[in-house]
Amino acid sequence: MSGRFGVEGTTAIVTGASSGIGEVIATRFAADGANVVICSREQRNVDAVAERIEDSGGSALAVECDVTDREAVDDLVAAAVEAFGSIDALINNAGARFPTAFDEISEAEWKTVVDVNLHGTYRCTQAAGEHLKDGGGGTVINLGLSSAAGRRGTPSLSHYGAAKAAVIDLTTTLAYEWASDGVRVNCIAPGFVATPAIEAYLGVSAADLDRDAVDRSIALPEEIADVARFLASPASSHVVGETITVDGVPRIEETPEL
Ligand SMILES: NC(=O)c1ccc[n+]([C@@H]2O[C@H](COP(=O)([O-])OP(=O)(O)OC[C@H]3O[C@@H](n4cnc5c(N)ncnc54)[C@H](OP(=O)(O)O)[C@@H]3O)[C@@H](O)[C@H]2O)c1
Numbered sequence: 102m103s104g105r106f107g108v109e110g111t112t113a114i115v116t117g118a119s120s121g122i123g124e125v126i127a128t129r130f131a132a133d134g135a136n137v138v139i140c141s142r143e144q145r146n147v148d149a150v151a152e153r154i155e156d157s158g159g160s161a162l163a164v165e166c167d168v169t170d171r172e173a174v175d176d177l178v179a180a181a182v183e184a185f186g187s188i189d190a191l192i193n194n195a196g197a198r199f200p201t202a203f204d205e206i207s208e209a210e211w212k213t214v215v216d217v218n219l220h221g222t223y224r225c226t227q228a229a230g231e232h233l234k235d236g237g238g239g240t241v242i243n244l245g246l247s248s249a250a251g252r253r254g255t256p257s258l259s260h261y262g263a264a265k266a267a268v269i270d271l272t273t274t275l276a277y278e279w280a281s282d283g284v285r286v287n288c289i290a291p292g293f294v295a296t297p298a299i300e301a302y303l304g305v306s307a308a309d310l311d312r313d314a315v316d317r318s319i320a321l322p323e324e325i326a327d328v329a330r331f332l333a334s335p336a337s338s339h340v341v342g343e344t345i346t347v348d349g350v351p352r353i354e355e356t357p358e359l
């Protein structure tokens with residue numbers, strides 16, 4: 102899609118793009134005509150996605166990068182700039198969750214989940230910052246977690262929920278700090294999305310979802326990718342520091358009497 106709602110001609114880094122939401126965001130952006138720089142911990146995993154994008158006529162650079170490794174994150178950003186000259190968008194999508202009851206979460210597990218989801222967002226954003234500002238303005242899109250999921254609780258995911266709450270708070274603060282540099286920072290807060298990880302968590306398969314009788318409690322990754330594209334496009338030029346909830350749940354507690 103070109104024009105105000107598209108990302109044609111931009112360069113976007115998408116972390117954690119070997120599967121799930123990240124893969125679909127990268128594929129959508131590339132189909133629009135964006136250069137996408139995609140990473141995950143396994144080169145061959147992102148190579149496969151880059152190959153599919155290029156086979157469809159898109160432009161993709163696959164880089165092995167663990168977002169818990171500062172040096173690897175710096176190399177990811179350097180590779181993007183070397184390949185495409187600038188960075189317009191950073192989508193902090195890499196995430197990890199290991200369902201465990203709170204009482205049984207070890208210190209190592211807690212730290213790992215926070216390191217990937219929160220510290221990974223910090224590292225990638227700080228590394229890309231100067232390039233987003235240099236390019237005359239850009240966008241950062243973080244992946245949070247729906248507050249409806251928070252209200253219902255996310256059983257066995259207390260570490261993950263805590264890290265995502267911090268990502269949402271970071272979004273607001275950074276949007277304020279970087280607004281004068283022309284960098285818009287926003288967040289998408291999904292509920293459940295049909296990706297391999299969540300299918301395993303919920304014990305459902307995207308293929309089993311009857312999209313005619315649509316189960317609105319589970320989104321498709323494309324429904325998240327469309328919001329990411331909006332947030333990276335000129336159409337959202339006045340949207341700053343927002344967390345957009347995408348969970349199919351109305352924001353009112355009770356249906357008002359009419
Ligand atoms: N699916 C949902 O219901 C849901 C709901 C709310 C929020 N979210 C958020 O949306 C994002 C994507 O979720 P998803 O369900 O699509 O996840 P997913 O299917 O589990 O995919 C996660 C991606 O992150 C990569 N990754 C994991 N650890 C990494 C690390 N340390 N460094 C770099 N890449 C890493 C994985 O690739 P490799 O294994 O190849 O490294 C994979 O590409 C996450 O931030 C998640 O928390 C998802």
